[in-house]
Amino acid sequence: MLDQGAPPHNGQPATPPSPGVGARLMRRKPVELLVAEGGRGEGGSLRRSLGLWQLTMISIGATLGTGIFVVLGEAVPKAGPAVTLSFVIAGLTALFSALSYAELAGTIPVSGSSYSYAYATMGELIAWVCGWCLMLEYGVSVAAVAVGWGEYLNELLDGTIGVTLPAALSAPPGDGGVFNLPALIVVLLAMAFLMGGARESARANTIMVVVKIAALVLFCAIGVQGFRSGNYENFMPLGMAGVSAAGATLFFSYIGFDAASTAGEEAKNAQRDLPRAIMLSLVIVTALYVLVAAVAVGAKPWQHFTDSEASLAQIMREVTGQSFWGTLLAFCAVVAIASVVLTVLYGQTRILFAMSRDGLVPKAFGRVSPKTGTPRTNTLIVSLFCGVLAAAIPLGQLADATSIGTLFAFALVNVAVVVLRRSRPEMPRTFRVPLSPLLPALGFAFCVWMMGSLSTVTWVVFGVWMAVGLVFYFLYGYRRSRLAAPATSEAK
Numbered sequence: 001m002l003d004q005g006a007p008p009h010n011g012q013p014a015t016p017p018s019p020g021v022g023a024r025l026m027r028r029k030p031v032e033l034l035v036a037e038g039g040r041g042e043g044g045s046l047r048r049s050l051g052l053w054q055l056t057m058i059s060i061g062a063t064l065g066t067g068i069f070v071v072l073g074e075a076v077p078k079a080g081p082a083v084t085l086s087f088v089i090a091g092l093t094a095l096f097s098a099l100s101y102a103e104l105a106g107t108i109p110v111s112g113s114s115y116s117y118a119y120a121t122m123g124e125l126i127a128w129v130c131g132w133c134l135m136l137e138y139g140v141s142v143a144a145v146a147v148g149w150g151e152y153l154n155e156l157l158d159g160t161i162g163v164t165l166p167a168a169l170s171a172p173p174g175d176g177g178v179f180n181l182p183a184l185i186v187v188l189l190a191m192a193f194l195m196g197g198a199r200e201s202a203r204a205n206t207i208m209v210v211v212k213i214a215a216l217v218l219f220c221a222i223g224v225q226g227f228r229s230g231n232y233e234n235f236m237p238l239g240m241a242g243v244s245a246a247g248a249t250l251f252f253s254y255i256g257f258d259a260a261s262t263a264g265e266e267a268k269n270a271q272r273d274l275p276r277a278i279m280l281s282l283v284i285v286t287a288l289y290v291l292v293a294a295v296a297v298g299a300k301p302w303q304h305f306t307d308s309e310a311s312l313a314q315i316m317r318e319v320t321g322q323s324f325w326g327t328l329l330a331f332c333a334v335v336a337i338a339s340v341v342l343t344v345l346y347g348q349t350r351i352l353f354a355m356s357r358d359g360l361v362p363k364a365f366g367r368v369s370p371k372t373g374t375p376r377t378n379t380l381i382v383s384l385f386c387g388v389l390a391a392a393i394p395l396g397q398l399a400d401a402t403s404i405g406t407l408f409a410f411a412l413v414n415v416a417v418v419v420l421r422r423s424r425p426e427m428p429r430t431f432r433v434p435l436s437p438l439l440p441a442l443g444f445a446f447c448v449w450m451m452g453s454l455s456t457v458t459w460v461v462f463g464v465w466m467a468v469g470l471v472f473y474f475l476y477g478y479r480r481s482r483l484a485a486p487a488t489s490e491a492k
Helices: 021-025 031-036 052-063 066-107 114-121 124-160 181-196 198-226 239-263 270-299 311-320 323-357 376-392 395-423 438-452 456-480 486-491
Strands: none
Touching (some): 021 124, 052 323, 066 239, 066 311, 114 124, 114 323, 114 395, 124 311, 124 323, 124 376, 124 395, 181 198, 181 323, 198 270, 311 323, 395 456
């Protein structure tokens, strides 16, 4: 018998055995490599131009407006007046996850958000699953918000020139229409801003955020005049099950706070500013959500929140008896929701940028324009996809699909922060989750609980989405991953 330890007859050393399938699925990308590659793409690099103010505005822009201007009308029929409690529960769930996001964003300041955090801590397969969920979280939410934008655009047109778009062109199939043209238009407008550069997009977003905050403060000041305590007498008509179901839907409203983490490679001082922007934006948004929801339910019986996504404009009109205030709010909502589309679309493109750099999606998503310092091809592809989705699918289905993808990704972030604490305790951290691992464990548990509150149909859609993602990974990403051929990657 041959000695198994002897060299082969040609005198060359034996080729080390290739890692098995399990080892390849669990391969991790070193944190140092993630950070070193920051900003680099095909043909150019992203530009670091964003400070704390811009990062905070990106998070607020991606969050504030979605739940209040659009999804409130979907959530109130599920919980009744207790929708205010649903906002608190959703906000608390977001808070636990925000703490984990803040620690990881300060430790791994890159554009991939939770996808990159999972890649560094739990391996490639889990990272892919997380990235695929982020596509559901960001890409589909762009479409969902765009649907609501069309509702407020009709309110604005009706209040100013006395006409509205025909239902066939302002609602998707299933909601009485054929094609939601306004939804497509707002996505294309956001695309145009993003093509110009991150700094220019951030400036436009900041202006829109100021407008939306002013609009919500104005709503509270006027809406409270129509407040009726009797609207709160049957506070929880559908029980705790209704509160949790509404909370799961409203969690869709909180996805924006992590948008700052997708700007990690365009921030001037990412390790310092990202954690601050994440926490500051969540506090501001939660306070405004609860306040506006409390005034809205107090001014309008909960049973009447079933006919339109443009519920706040209608409340303003009913309270004052004048069309002017409702029209003004509709204008502010048109601006506000456009900022959500802009910033969430931005986040989606940056996540795909990071995944492309790792070889898990085609290189086109990682190509950077030398002129603008932005991934223009990526932006074009994502915008067209989201625009068509917004034009063809009803709001409620989009919101629930987004919620389940968001909750799954957030659950993984809570796990990732504990794993990184144990595997790399020596790494410098500009922010640390207090009472770890207790608070990350609570964040994980809240996410799982709220996922369980979503409908069976939503779970089926999620299952199909994940199955499609796994097929794509094994047919494309598994073999093309840069970690699959490190020597080749280094040579490049």
